[in-house]
Amino acid sequence: MTAIAVSSRRCLDRRCYVSLETMPKSLSDRLLRRSRDQRKQREYQRLQARYQGLADARRFDIDWRAINFNRIAVVNLLLAHRPAMRYLEIGCDDNELFDAVIAKDKVGIDPQRGGTHRMTSDAFFALNEARYDLVFIDGLHTYPQTRRDVVNALGCVGRTGWIVLHDMWPLDWLEEHVPRISLGWTGDVWKVAFELAQSPELEFKLLKIDHGVGIVRVLKDGARLADRQAELADKRFDYFFANIADLPTLDWSAGRDWIEQHSVAMRFQP
Numbered sequence: 001m002t003a004i005a006v007s008s009r010r011c012l013d014r015r016c017y018v019s020l021e022t023m024p025k026s027l028s029d030r031l032l033r034r035s036r037d038q039r040k041q042r043e044y045q046r047l048q049a050r051y052q053g054l055a056d057a058r059r060f061d062i063d064w065r066a067i068n069f070n071r072i073a074v075v076n077l078l079l080a081h082r083p084a085m086r087y088l089e090i091g092c093d094d095n096e097l098f099d100a101v102i103a104k105d106k107v108g109i110d111p112q113r114g115g116t117h118r119m120t121s122d123a124f125f126a127l128n129e130a131r132y133d134l135v136f137i138d139g140l141h142t143y144p145q146t147r148r149d150v151v152n153a154l155g156c157v158g159r160t161g162w163i164v165l166h167d168m169w170p171l172d173w174l175e176e177h178v179p180r181i182s183l184g185w186t187g188d189v190w191k192v193a194f195e196l197a198q199s200p201e202l203e204f205k206l207l208k209i210d211h212g213v214g215i216v217r218v219l220k221d222g223a224r225l226a227d228r229q230a231e232l233a234d235k236r237f238d239y240f241f242a243n244i245a246d247l248p249t250l251d252w253s254a255g256r257d258w259i260e261q262h263s264v265a266m267r268f269q270p
């Protein structure tokens with residue numbers, strides 16, 4: 001039996017243990033999510049206390065929860081005009097996104113859980129010969145791995161295709177730190193954003209929603225990613241914080257207009 005501690009008015013603030021199996025799934029999902037959030041907060045406070053003094057105090061003052069659009073909205077908006085698009089997701093976890101995606105034809109890669117293929121993205125791309133119209137990258141959140149995922153995705157997404165990346169906007173040094181030292185982890189995926197922004201064969205926007213959702217419009221077959229590895233490899237959160245103005249960031253409404261403008265146009269292209 002899976003049990004979870006909850007406080008409710010009926011329990012008069014004492015902790016009750018309830019069985020998740022005996023309640024409706026929507027309610028058990030909500031309770032699990034809330035309990036994970038509380039765990040995250042405690043973990044965050046513990047780490048902040050532990051690393052106080054070493055820590056970079058700068059922080060983006062963004063409450064992702066207050067922006068009611070997320071990566072699922074982005075992917076389904078991209079698919080709305082072309083539901084027959086072939087969808088590939090790298091890193092699926094508990095299928096929160098994968099199960100919500102409306103594409104008819106979808107493949108999900110994860111070495112641990114979720115999706116359709118139990119393997120790493122490197123192992124998948126080494127064997128893959130299929131073409132995709134939309135690739136969502138959300139696997140291992142390190143710069144070298146994410147960069148490799150983007151380069152491999154460009155090998156199977158042609159002109160008129162899209163690549164979407166999650167977790168491109170760390171709020172502070174703790175979320176960004178590699179190796180991972182926090183529960184909520186963006187890692188240094190953000191470094192790829194600076195390369196995407198300077199790739200002439202790609203058009204890139206960074207949406208200010210859901211921990212940063214990067215959207216790449218592929219402008220030609222065989223498009224290449226700019227290479228800034230030598231410069232970016234050892235950069236940390238302070239570089240991202242200081243240089244974010246160099247990135248093409250958009251809020252949700254401007255991002256939605258940009259997606260709609262291009263996805264409607266693409267519907268009429270061969």
Ligand SMILES: C[S@@+](CC[C@H](N)C(=O)[O-])C[C@H]1O[C@@H](n2cnc3c(N)ncnc32)[C@H](O)[C@@H]1O
Pocket residue numbers: 071089090091092093094095096097098109110111112113119120121122138139140145166
């Ligand atoms: C943040 S979760 C993905 C969440 C999911 N995309 C969503 O939006 O709901 C990251 C997942 O990446 C997986 N992962 C880690 N390393 C990977 C790799 N090398 N290739 C593919 N997936 C990987 C992990 O097992 C984990 O389930």
